[in-house]
Amino acid sequence: MQIQPVLAALGRHRLATVLIALEIALACAVLCNACFLIASRWQLTRINSGVDESSLAALKLTGYDDAKADDLNARVLSGLRMIPGMQSVSVINAVPFGEHAATAGITLDAAGQHFGAVVDFYVAGPGSFQALGLRLVAGRAPQADDYQPVHSFVPDDASVLVTRALAEHLWPGSDPLGKEFWVDKFHFRVAGVVAHLARPGGGEGGPGKIEWSVFVPGQPGQQLAGVYLLRAKPAQLPRVLRDARAAIARIAPDAVVDSQASRTLGDLRQRYFQQDRAMAGMLLGVIAALLLVTALGIVGLASFWVQQRRRQIGIRRALGATRRDILHYFQTENFLIVTGGIALGMLLAFGLNLFLMKHYELLRLPLYYLPIGAIALWLLGQLAVLGPALRAAAVPPVVATRSV
Amino acid sequence: MLKMNHLSKVYRTEVVETYALRDFNIDVKEGEFVAVTGPSGSGKTTFLTIAGLLETFSGGEYYLDGIEVSNLNDNARSKIRNEKIGFIFQAFNLIPDLNVYDNIEVPLRYRGMKTAERKQRIMDALERVGLSSRARHYPAELSGGQQQRVAIARALAGSPRLLLADEPTGNLDTQMARGVLELIEDIHRGGATIVMVTHDPELAARAQRNVHIIDGQVVDLAEEPRFHAHAAEAAHEYR
Ligand SMILES: Nc1ncnc2c1ncn2[C@@H]1O[C@H](COP(=O)(O)OP(=O)(O)O)[C@@H](O)[C@H]1O
Numbered sequence: 104m105q106i107q108p109v110l111a112a113l114g115r116h117r118l119a120t121v122l123i124a125l126e127i128a129l130a131c132a133v134l135c136n137a138c139f140l141i142a143s144r145w146q147l148t149r150i151n152s153g154v155d156e157s158s159l160a161a162l163k164l165t166g167y168d169d170a171k172a173d174d175l176n177a178r179v180l181s182g183l184r185m186i187p188g189m190q191s192v193s194v195i196n197a198v199p200f201g202e203h204a205a206t207a208g209i210t211l212d213a214a215g216q217h218f219g220a221v222v223d224f225y226v227a228g229p230g231s232f233q234a235l236g237l238r239l240v241a242g243r244a245p246q247a248d249d250y251q252p253v254h255s256f257v258p259d260d261a262s263v264l265v266t267r268a269l270a271e272h273l274w275p276g277s278d279p280l281g282k283e284f285w286v287d288k289f290h291f292r293v294a295g296v297v298a299h300l301a302r303p304g305g306g307e308g309g310p311g312k313i314e315w316s317v318f319v320p321g322q323p324g325q326q327l328a329g330v331y332l333l334r335a336k337p338a339q340l341p342r343v344l345r346d347a348r349a350a351i352a353r354i355a356p357d358a359v360v361d362s363q364a365s366r367t368l369g370d371l372r373q374r375y376f377q378q379d380r381a382m383a384g385m386l387l388g389v390i391a392a393l394l395l396v397t398a399l400g401i402v403g404l405a406s407f408w409v410q411q412r413r414r415q416i417g418i419r420r421a422l423g424a425t426r427r428d429i430l431h432y433f434q435t436e437n438f439l440i441v442t443g444g445i446a447l448g449m450l451l452a453f454g455l456n457l458f459l460m461k462h463y464e465l466l467r468l469p470l471y472y473l474p475i476g477a478i479a480l481w482l483l484g485q486l487a488v489l490g491p492a493l494r495a496a497a498v499p500p501v502v503a504t505r506s507v
Numbered sequence: 508m509l510k511m512n513h514l515s516k517v518y519r520t521e522v523v524e525t526y527a528l529r530d531f532n533i534d535v536k537e538g539e540f541v542a543v544t545g546p547s548g549s550g551k552t553t554f555l556t557i558a559g560l561l562e563t564f565s566g567g568e569y570y571l572d573g574i575e576v577s578n579l580n581d582n583a584r585s586k587i588r589n590e591k592i593g594f595i596f597q598a599f600n601l602i603p604d605l606n607v608y609d610n611i612e613v614p615l616r617y618r619g620m621k622t623a624e625r626k627q628r629i630m631d632a633l634e635r636v637g638l639s640s641r642a643r644h645y646p647a648e649l650s651g652g653q654q655q656r657v658a659i660a661r662a663l664a665g666s667p668r669l670l671l672a673d674e675p676t677g678n679l680d681t682q683m684a685r686g687v688l689e690l691i692e693d694i695h696r697g698g699a700t701i702v703m704v705t706h707d708p709e710l711a712a713r714a715q716r717n718v719h720i721i722d723g724q725v726v727d728l729a730e731e732p733r734f735h736a737h738a739a740e741a742a743h744e745y746r
């Protein structure tokens with residue numbers, strides 16, 4: 104079926120054509136952006152924390168006297184290590200998917216002029232590096248004398264490990280080992296690079312910055328106390344964590360377990376992304392509803408047109424159109440309307456994306472979403488018009504002579 | 508060209524069976540101009556829709572251009588309608604969404620004709636019906652007579668071997684009717700076979716042969732004069 108005569112006839116039904124094309128344009132814009140949002144969220148939930156999540160749990164204590172933090176650390180470390188199945192217990196300030204503890208802007212010079220990035224510091228005591236299961240890709244793992252006393256939130260002068268992602272951001276193309284950076288008077292030296300280590304929390308700071316974190320060896324003390332990293336075999340972990348929480352009452356009756364923060368890392372991760380999953384589910388619902396409404400709009404208009412054009416269809420059949428010709432006529436017509444809608448919809452999609460980028464920290468819509476959205480709508484249109492078009496094709500030629 | 512033997516057509520509804528045609532026999536030779544008359548409801552339109560392959564029949568035989576058509580499938584019937592048959596209807600039956608040019612082009616496109624040839628044929632046909640200046644008009648912008656001339660141009664452009672006209676002047680005044688008949692006669696002179704249903708004895712008289720249908724059967728007026736009176740009466744009612 105050629106396009107020109109279908110287009111010519113459509114010109115006589117501009118209002119209905121434009122309305123349905125607008126509906127499709129809107130669907131196209133929302134579809135592209137909603138899919139992109141879902142994909143972005145989904146991407147976030149898949150972040151690689153870089154640690155052995157399934158073997159790790161966090162235990163957080165509050166309410167104790169800061170002055171007795173050293174004593175608390177000692178009691179907890181030795182007490183929890185007695186629990187059967189416990190592979191290791193170490194002190195740490197934060198865990199992936201947990202609360203942020205030390206977030207700061209770093210500079211690449213002592214004078215604080217050359218800004219580097221806003222990063223998260225994991226300050227962690229002996230055993231924690233091994234317990235986390237971080238994968239070293241350059242330099243060395245922390246040695247015993249790397250664990251410096253922590254007077255403020257980080258040691259004054261420390262040999263640290265950075266992630267590959269952070270190293271590439273700070274010193275693109277050059278060897279990060281031996282490089283230095285500062286937070287105010289605090290001084291850091293890169294002694295090693297780890298493959299991955301996500302910030303605490305989840306995807307804050309936007310995609311690409313998820314792994315801007317620094318591992319700082321530190322000596323447990325007043326400034327490094329209260330949060331403990333437990334490691335056990337995955338199958339035993341929930342039981343070990345339960346036992347540990349129960350044991351606190353005995354080991355440290357002066358402290359209170361923060362039950363929100365004291366969970367397995369798998370559990371923390373799950374909870375962290377709950378909202379994202381809910382959001383993705385809601386968006387999927389919106390998409391489904393929108394596609395349904397669009398499809399119903401197409402079915403409605405096409406059915407109306409088939410009814411309205413019964414006689415015209417009979418005339419075409421009398422003049423030699425085959426059933427297939429009639430079917431193709433309505434399919435072509437739908438294709439043209441949907442194409443018009445898609446063309447407008449792509450502009451709308453970009454407009455909507457710009458708006459979302461400005462207000463909701465969304466990235467630029469990748470171009471490949473547009474052809475995918477277009478194909479989805481073309482398919483939807485063809486599917487929706489099939490029923491009415493088949494009914495049209497079934498109109499007998501005799502309708503031309505008898506005004507039924 | 509068109510030969511029906513003992514043809515019958517039954518319309519069945521839940522309650523009644525109507526024999527629109529029964530033991531219907533007709534033989535129209537190639538190049539003939541036949542006028543079909545008969546009272547309302549006698550089966551004239553039914554005969555024409557079967558002759559034009561718009562409908563199937565219930566019994567008997569129908570040879571169109573030597574081919575027994577009852578075994579043809581829907582596509583083959585469409586192709587024959589498209590290539591061999593031209594239709595002119597009482598209600599003109601133009602497509603309201605298309606302008607005059609595009610209307611005439613419809614059957615030519617279904618034939619898969621090239622653009623240049625389509626254009627040539629459309630312009631020639633419009634020239635012959637005297638509407639060259641109205642190519643871009645829509646049917647609603649034309650008078651009844653002009654619309655029927657467009658319909659004739661649409662039939663003409665396909666150079667049909669057989670032209671079927673169902674009361675082509677039924678909706679027109681005498682003046683316009685005359686113009687339309689002249690065009691049909693013109694097509695006949697061009698070699699086409701014409702079968703025209705009409706209520707108008709004056710128009711029927713200009714055909715080479717008249718066929719009279721009563722109650723779904725062809726009757727011979729010469730042999731059965733009592734039907735003649737009946738027919739004239741019926742025709743009179745319609746004027
Ligand atoms: N689709 C149909 N269903 C039932 N009866 C029909 C149908 N079409 C025509 N008829 C009947 O067939 C008979 C012949 O109709 P028709 O061929 O239209 O007559 P004419 O054209 O001579 O006025 C009439 O009795 C009419 O009511």
Ligand SMILES: [Mg+2]
Pocket residue numbers: 551552553
């Ligand atoms: Mg009739």
